[in-house]
Amino acid sequence: MVIMGFSHHVGRVGALAVALGIGTAVAFPATALADDGAASASSDGPAARPSSPDAPGAPTGDDAQSAGEGTTTGPTSTTTSRTPSDDPSAAPGRGEGTSTPAPGTVSAQTNTGTNRADDDGSTNEGPGPGAGEPPAVEDIVIEESPATSGSPTPVSPQETAPTTPAPLADSPTSLDDASSTGSEVAAAAPTAIRPAPAPVTQTAQTVRVDTAQPTPRADVTATPRVTVAPVSAASTVTTTAFAPAPSLGPIGTLLAAPAAFVGTVLNAVLTPFLGGAPAAPAQPTLLWAVLAFVRREIQRTFFNSTPIATNQSVTLTLPSTGSVSVPIPLSGTDADGDRLTYTVPARGTLGGPAHGTVTVDQATGTFRYDPDDAFALTGGTDTFTYTVSDAAARRTLFGIPLSFSPTSSTATVTLAVNGVGQAPVTRPDTLTVAEETPGIVDVLANDDDPNGDALTLTGVTTPSHGVATFGPGGLVTYAPARDFAGIETLTYTVSDGTGRTTSGTLTITVTGVNDPPLATDDTTTVAENGTVVIDVLANDTDVDDTLDPSSVTVVAGPAHGTVTVDRVTGRITYVNDGDEATPDTFTYTVADRAGATSNTATVTVGIAGVNDAPVAGGAQTVTVREGTATTITLTGTDADGDTLTFTIITPPGHGTLGPVVRVDATTATVVYTPDANYTGADTFTYTVGDGTTTAIAPATVSLRGVAVPPPVASTDSAIVAQGTPTTIDVLANDSHAGGVTLAVTGVSQPTNGTATFTASGVTYAPRAGFYGTDTFTYTVSNGTTTSVGTVTVTVDAAPVFLEVKDLSSTDWVIQPLYFDPEGKPVTATVTGGAHLEITPDRIGDLIFGYRVRVTDAAWASRHIGETVTVTLTVDDGVNAPLVQLIEVGAVGNVRGVGLNFSKQLVIPALPVGMQYTAVAGGDGYSVLLRSDGSVLVAGVRQTPFTIPPLPTGMTYTAVAAGYDTVVLLRSDGQVFATGDNEYGQLNIPPGTYTQISAGGGHVLALRADGTVVGAGTNLDGQLTIPAPPAGVVYTGVSAGDYHSVFLRSDGQAVSTDPLIKVPVLPDGVRYTQVASGADGTVFLRSDGQAVLSDLDGIDMMPALPDGVVYTAVAAAQGHVVLLRSDGTAIGVGRNREGQLNIPVPANGNHYTAIGAGYFHTLLIEAPSTTV
Incomplete structure (x- = not known):
């Protein structure tokens, strides 16, 4: 204590009083009282500085210089305030008289102004850090602030982060104030801070936490920043928090200002009159430890500090939906170092998260965030509040709290969740095409991307049975291979444009289309006049069906033979007509069981020539006069063109024959001489040979004794219907003297038809389509002599018509232009069903056509597209009526x-x-x-x-x-x-x-x-x-x-x-x-x-x-x-x-x-x- 110029050591009791805030110590200029300071020169006191500059608490830089300048030898030392002019090497930007403490230390400076009170209400006295005594508060670790004000740099996943933050380097613990006029005390009192949690490993997850700096308390000049950074090899969690300085207790706050004021006044008044203060004796270390403990316990028990919760901003990126974040620290601090409890409102309640759940680990002071899957996909912002409380650490007496200061504070955590990137989602596609018909399908139509990214088709596999291509917009074109029908499966690849791809499946059904059979040409050989059975189906094929033997159809028949088809086997039998040995051909088609008809194939038949037997000229009758020699002609034919030989094999019975004389290759003559006085009939036979075979022909000779007059053949005429064979009685107007029965023995062929005869008449058949006049002759015989008659035939023409249609309206108009070639009058009628109305088209009294109209709408509705027909009947009175079915048109649609x-x-x-x-x-x-x-x-x-x-x-x-x-x-x-x-x-x-x-x-x-x-x-x-x-x-x-x-x-x-x-x-x-x-x-x-x-x-x-x-x-x-x-x-x-x-x-x-x-x-x- 100091009493007007007398200074005295206060002793243990005074020190206790000062420590508890109920006593006052007055410091003289350049002297700190109440005990030795940190810079005391006493060699036996606990406050002696370490001699090593590297030891904890050793002054460095400005501190070292401050320790040397302006100090006096004695129990106390004073650090003189300096201006920039005193030390040009002082760090720029700092206030006057500031000094730089060593890293990892809390430094204090004094000036001629008022000392700042400590958190227990006393002035800065007592042993300094590193003096060998236990510190009055727990140690803290202060990390160097970044050079810029950005977010802290997270530790790389490949680096191993230290479990204890590094101390600040070259960073003052005092706050420089541009408005300050002198050096101020940097009251960086130690603060109890929760240790950093152990490193946590979570794959592919990044969390960035930015904690807003709280508003500084009125009684705290500087707020050191504390960084806790748990790091694993797979993820980084960076939490940046600003730890506030601990609060002064109420006692310290009340007594610090008066004590400082009184000390300042006494110091100014007494310093000129009194000498320096006596040196304080060395004090036991235990005393200061007890004083610190008592001060701390009183502060915690009766004047507990309120814990501080700090707002946080967290950026979160998760690897997939369903993932949960790594533990993220909550920024809660307590100046008293009390155990803290964290509370987060439940989801859906006031202050709780909206898009996920939050789980708090009280042991580590961290939380985990589990977002909803949908929210994790889209990303966004979620917020929740948390409350930090030290209520559990408050002391009570019989259940009554000994401190009534607030026990909790609340802050907000803002989560910025980045959307989870996911690959596109494909769904199976199908396509059905007909055989040999390409098809197109949009495979992206049913695919989507969970993140809403635009999809692009980047590839399609090669099909096994066709060709596949792809184009813009997700279109896949598939063209099946020829004759392929079945299932084809393709795989396509979809990209969302961000490097993520997914494969999809396209199943293609190729429906079969019936292919017609393939008929292949055939060749075979047969002997002339021979028969061969040809299996034409043996080399015919059908790729997708079986051949129907019953469908074999001959399209064009052979020129030199006939063919028949076996409907059971499909084989064709060819019979050669033996006319010539040139190759013969015919064509055919075949169908399959489904009714598809093949192409037309050709069958070529080679004819192997054989000798054809000659043919004799046939029986002939020659009439000669009695006793008169007559030359008789012998005839024959040979299909091979061989030169024929004639041989008499049976001589006549009533005459003789001379030698046979050849006329040409097919004709010879012989002279017959009848026996004398013989009349009647005589015969002989001869053979015709070609050198290989022979044929026999009889010859009859009639002998007459007297001349017989020939019959009279009259000219005949007849009218026949067009296209109708008619028998004409040509003998009806012929005559013969003597009443001998006449017979027709021959006819010539008409130009426009054919004539055949019997003994009683001639049958005339006009050729198809011919009408008009035709003639032919016939031979009539009385048995001895003959005559030739002429027949004129008139072929009556049938009526004809030409159908003409006019489609200029909703009616059909037909014009049957019927007429008779001979000009005979004809009549015509047109009839139809009850659903038709048929009206003659007239010009005056002439009918030029008929108008046909469908009048039954119900019938027309039932027969859309069907053919409308009418019946035309034309009658000329001679020929059979002409009946023609006319197809008028189709029912409209x-x-x-x-x-x-x-x-x-x-x-x-x-x-x-x-x-x-x-x-x-x-x-x-x-x-x-x-x-x-x-x-x-x-x-x-x-x-x-x-x-x-x-x-x-x-x-x-x-x-x-x-x-x-x-x-x-x-x-x-x-x-x-x-x-x-x-x-x-x-x-x-x-x-x-x-x-x-x-x-x-x-x-x-x-x-x-x-x-x-x-x-x-x-x-x-x-x-x-x-x-x-x-x-x-x-x-x-x-x-x-x-x-x-x-x-x-x-x-x-x-x-x-x-x-x-x-x-x-x-x-x-x-x-x-x-x-x-x-x-x-x-x-x-x-x-x-x-x-x-x-x-x-x-x-x-x-x-x-x-x-x-x-x-x-x-x-x-x-x-x-x-x-x-x-x-x-x-x-x-x-x-x-x-x-x-x-x-x-x-x-x-x-x-x-x-x-x-x-x-x-x-x-x-x-x-x-x-x-």
Whole structure:
């Protein structure tokens, strides 16, 4: 104690009083009282500094200099405050008189100002650190602050982090204040800090924790930063916290200011009069330990400090869904070093996490965060509060707390969770194609990415039975190998663009298509006049079926033989006719069990020649006069052309024969001389030989004694029906004197028919199709002499007719141009069934044809596409009536409803075997495409449309109709337009096109490469075609009156009119068709739904029955027509002209195609048998 110039050592009691804050010690200038200071020169006191500069507590840098300057030899020492001018080497930026402590130490400086009170209320006195005495508080570790104010640098996974943070290097423990005028005491009192948790290992996980610096307390000048960094080889957790300085106790706070003020006043007044203070005797170490313990226990018991919770920011990256974070430290501190308890509200409660659960480990003061799977995928921010409490460490007396200061504080943890990256998810795809028919499937249509990344098809495996290619938008094209049918499995690869890929499976079913058999040519050999059985099926094949032997059919027969087919075995028997030895051929076909017919194969038969026996001339009768020698001609034939020999084998009985004389290769003569006075008959025989074989022929000689007059053959005439063989009695007008019976013995052949005879008459058969006059002769005999008569035949012509059809209306008109070649009058009648109305077409009294009309609508509905027939009967009164079945045409398959002012609903009648396949409607006209590829236009127009004629082999494949423009797509991909060309809408450049559309004043055509060509007016931007995105092409076009709409290969649609909004598609759905009218568009989606955009007169789309979807759409001036999968059609919109009055198909029929005109609707109907 000091009393007015007298100084005295206070002793243990005074020291205790000062320590407890109930006594006052006054320090003289350059002197610290109450005990030896840290810089005391006493050699035996506990506060002696270590002599080694490297020892803990040894002064370094400025401290060392401060220790040497301005000190006095005695029990105490004083550090003189210096200015920058005193020491040019002082660190820049520090306040005046500051000094730099050694790393790992808490330094204190004094100046002429008031000393800062310690946390127990006393001034800075007592042994300093490193003096050999136990410290008054626990040790702390202060890590050097980073050079910049950023987040702490996490330890690399390959590094081994120390379990104890490194001490600060070159960092002062005093806070420099720019407003300070002198050196201030850096009251960096030790702070109890929870040790860093042991390193934790968790694979592929990164956690960054940034803890906000708390607001400094009013009584703390500096807040050292403490970093705890548990590190493993696989993850890094970095927690940056700011540990606040411990609070002063209430006693210290109350007494520190008065004590400092009194000391300062006494020091200023007494210093000039009093000498230096006496040196303090060395004190026992135990005293200071006891004093520190007492001070600490009083502070903890009665004046406990409130723990501090600090806000934290955590960035969290997890390897996968279902992962839990590594332990993350909670930034709670307590100045008293009490054991802390952490509390986190439950999920869903106030302050609890919203997207996961938090688990706290009280032993380590850490928490783990387990996010929901969905939240882990998308990432985001989650927050929760935590409360730190030291209530469990508060002391009580009989259950009554001895301290009433707050026991807890609350802070917020903000979690920034990075989304977990996952690979795409594929789902199996299927494709069904017909044999030898390619198919396309969008394999990405049912695949997705959990992170929402865009998917790209990057590869497809090579198929075993075909060829597979892939293109933009996920389209896989598969072309099966020839004759392959079965199951093919491909694997494709999908990428999400971030390096993650997934494989998917595409199963392709190739359905078999029956292939016709392959008939192969055959060759064989047979002897002339021989027979051979040919197994023509032995070398025929069928890749997918068996051959049907009963179907073997001879197409063209042989020229030199006959063939028969064995329906059981399919073998063909060939019989040569022996006419010649040249090769013979015939053709055949065969079918398989499914009815497919093969190609036509040729059978070549080689003929091996054999000798043909000669043929004798046959029996002949020669009449000679009695007693007169007569030359008789002997004849024969040989198929091989051999020279014949004639030999008499039986001589005559009543005469003699001379030698046989050869005339040529087939003729010889012999002279017969009858016996004298003999009359009657005589015979002889002879043989004809070719050197190999012979033939026998008899010859009869009639001998007469007197001359006999010949018979009289009169000229004959006859009328026969065309194509009808008729027997003519030519002997009826012939005569012979003496009453001898006459006989026909021969005929000549007519020019236009054939004549055969019997003894009583001649049969004449006109050749097919001949009518007119024909003649032939016949020979009549009386047994001795003969005469020749002439027959004239008139072949009466049957009536003929020529069928002519006119298809200019809904009726068929036939014109049977029947007549009789000879000019005879004929009558004709036309009859039909009860479902027909047949009306003669007359010009005056003449009938030029018959008009046929189907009047039974129910019958027509039951017979769509069937052939209408009538029966024509023509009778000329001579020939049998001509009955002809005439095929008039086919029952039509187009219905029309709505306005018919221009006869646009008068659908032209169809020829036999033909149907309409497509329809389109314009303003007062209809365009119809027939199955033969031709096009007709219905409707009366002032200037008819001119349909370009088709080149040979070409057909039209599609039609479109605009306001006054007809557009046609030909089978070679060319587009032709006809009609109004006011805006140049007909000027379509040459190219290969796949789709067409016509609007009010413009035409659109889609090229094969996916680009679009437009012609006509662009007043409303309808020809301003937007460029598609990269890798996307156009797949469809639709021209409205004033706008255009385009379909793209990515399933989206775009419109040129900003008022025509394209509805947003649901996920996985594409647009497949589009149709545009005057001011709106209807879209057909891949899910079978139809949506509208700003279509005039339409309020909403009618609901579909269960299981029914839309399959086609059409649009016009103010109405829409929609074809449904159940074969019915409905109309929506304007119905003022009846264009929506679409009938329900009867008899199980269904609609297959639709078209919309400006004020009418067209529908193509099919019978139920084709469903």
